Amino acid sequence: MNTSVNLAGVTLKNPVMTASGTFGSGAEYSEFVDLNKLGAVVTKGVANVPWPGNPTPRIAEVYGGMLNAIGLQNPGIDVFMNRDIPFLKQYDTKIIVNVCGKTTEDYCDVVEKLADTEVDLLEINISCPNVKEGGIAFGQNAKSIEAITKEVKKYAKQPIIMKLSPNVTDITEMAKAAEAGGADVLSLINTLTGMKIDVERQKFAIANKTGGLSGPAVKPVAVRMVYQVANAVNVPIIGMGGICNAEDALEFILAGATAVSVGTANFSNPCTTAEVVAGIEDYMRRHNVEDIKDLIGLVK
Helix, strand or coil: CECCEEECCEEECCCEEECCCCCCCCHHHCCCCCHHHCCEEECCCECCCCECCCCCCCEEEECCEEEECCCCCECCHHHHHHHHHHHHCCCCCEEEEEECCCCHHHHHHHHHHHCCCCCCEEEEECCCECHHHCCCEHHHCHHHHHHHHHHHHHHCCCCEEEECCCCCCCHHHHHHHHHHCCCCEEEECCCEEEECEECCCCEECCCCCEEEEECHHHHHHHHHHHHHHHCCCCCCEEEECCCCCHHHHHHHHHHCCCEEEECCHHHHCCCHHHHHHHHHHHHHHHCCCCEHHHCCCCCC
């Protein structure tokens, strides 16, 4: 039985990885999960300088998931390279670094610094606010997506994954723009913008007013978008959004995803990723599937 998948020339032993921002950079989860069992570990977003993140409170539970406005708090690329990459290199798993920035130059700076490191792929988080465009996310404008993808590709030695925002009118337009810019892989979806109000305090539950909605509530939207994008572009897709078990993961694969990321579920069950790997293997045995590639995009 073959569970390995290929992302732009990088072979993962299985299609299951972590979702950025929900697993740190692996260290804090390594006592719960054998990282050797995962196809890849995707790190928390890394910027060219340390980011303090947003004011608190910045997380709220909601029906079917959670809202977060962490603001991509991170220690910066230099600490990351000295501390986190050596830690992850101890394990037999692929390393995917999530990159964030406020300007195109910020992204290119991080990508250039990572060019000669032993990381396997770079995931570019284009849901960051583009300060030069008045704060609109890079990923909400097709021209911006194509432009930043082209720029990042000039500096990257690893294949580039463009992480798409779902907060757009037509996800396929954004996917085609990333592909036109030279993206090697696409990942989707990032969080949907949401809000919660504390009626007793008569205040916003999150200091930022809005936050990113993740968890099971977003899964039907995510599966739909992955299906649309898989039928609009010719690059591999990493699907994510509310995956809590193997059945959820298989929905994304059948819709056209080559690999999947588990995010919010890690907070309630740190062992989710390993359970999804085992569940996919069990499904393949029950359905007499020899190669997982036969399942990718099977549902038309």
